[in-house]
Amino acid sequence: MTWLRLVRAELRKLTTTRMPWAFLAVLVVISATNAIVVAIGTDMDGGKGFIATADDQQSLMAFAANALMVAGLFGAVAVAREYGHGTVVPTFLTAPRRLPTQLAQFTAVLVGGGVLGLVGAALTVAGVAVALPMTDYSFMVSAGGVTQVIVASALAGAVGALIGAGIGALIRNAGGAVIGAVVLLYIVPPLAVQLATEAATWIPNTLANVLSGVSDEVALPVALAALAIWAGVPAISGLISVQRRDVV
Numbered sequence: 001m002t003w004l005r006l007v008r009a010e011l012r013k014l015t016t017t018r019m020p021w022a023f024l025a026v027l028v029v030i031s032a033t034n035a036i037v038v039a040i041g042t043d044m045d046g047g048k049g050f051i052a053t054a055d056d057q058q059s060l061m062a063f064a065a066n067a068l069m070v071a072g073l074f075g076a077v078a079v080a081r082e083y084g085h086g087t088v089v090p091t092f093l094t095a096p097r098r099l100p101t102q103l104a105q106f107t108a109v110l111v112g113g114g115v116l117g118l119v120g121a122a123l124t125v126a127g128v129a130v131a132l133p134m135t136d137y138s139f140m141v142s143a144g145g146v147t148q149v150i151v152a153s154a155l156a157g158a159v160g161a162l163i164g165a166g167i168g169a170l171i172r173n174a175g176g177a178v179i180g181a182v183v184l185l186y187i188v189p190p191l192a193v194q195l196a197t198e199a200a201t202w203i204p205n206t207l208a209n210v211l212s213g214v215s216d217e218v219a220l221p222v223a224l225a226a227l228a229i230w231a232g233v234p235a236i237s238g239l240i241s242v243q244r245r246d247v248v
Contacts, residue, residue, distance in 0.1 A: 003100050010108035014078060020112065023074050027120040030066060035127035039134045051132070054140035055214070061141065062212035063124045064152040065205040067117030068160035072181045074116060075109045075164025080177035092247055102169065102242045106235060109165045110158045117157020121150040145213065152211035159231045160185070166234025170241050184234070202226055
């Protein structure tokens with residue numbers, strides 16, 4: 001079986017289960033929450049200064065950090081459940097060469113995470129755009145700003161999914177993989193910042209905000225390189241684990 005066929009098979013496995021729909025539901029809830037915040041939320045003085053400028057609105061719509069977190073959980077569950085349900089056994093019997101087979105799975109998960117990020121950002125932008133007419137402000141973000149928000153979210157979603165996929169391949173249990181993703185993406189970064197304030201520049205949330213154009217902590221190419229390292233370490237570790245350990 002060629003590698004592209006393996007990728008298509010993995011994509012079919014992802015899209016023919018209920019899991020992507022569950023994550024899509026989470027994205028709908030997040031976008032609806034943003035819309036509600038725009039419609040009825042106020043600052044301490046009762047005003048709506050948080051949507052008063054184009055930068056404020058772009059910051060509100062910036063979905064990349066959320067995309068990275070949601071896609072991280074998606075990737076962890078997508079890979080780990082293969083071992084929990086035993087479906088990895090027929091996969092490796094059909095395609096015994098583990099490295100290309102696992103790379104195909106990671107590629108499919110990466111694509112899935114990117115799509116989740118893109119859809120989440122589009123829903124968030126749409127929610128804000130629909131809610132703004134209920135306020136005294138109009139939609140101020142340029143087409144370029146909207147495009148940056150959506151593209152950044154797609155990239156962040158792909159990165160998050162790859163991080164989760166690596167954790168899933170290492171832990172091989174859906175519950176454990178989710179805990180691992182939560183620890184790495186939700187718990188470790190703020191702890192690192194507490195230990196060294198300089199670490200704030202390099203945590204995933206900050207880097208994702210750089211992609212969205214709402215932070216200038218580092219240059220865009222540097223943020224992309226740092227996110228690639230965040231994704232590469234768990235992904236490579238997962239690939240090595242799959243090569244060296246028994247399937248079951």
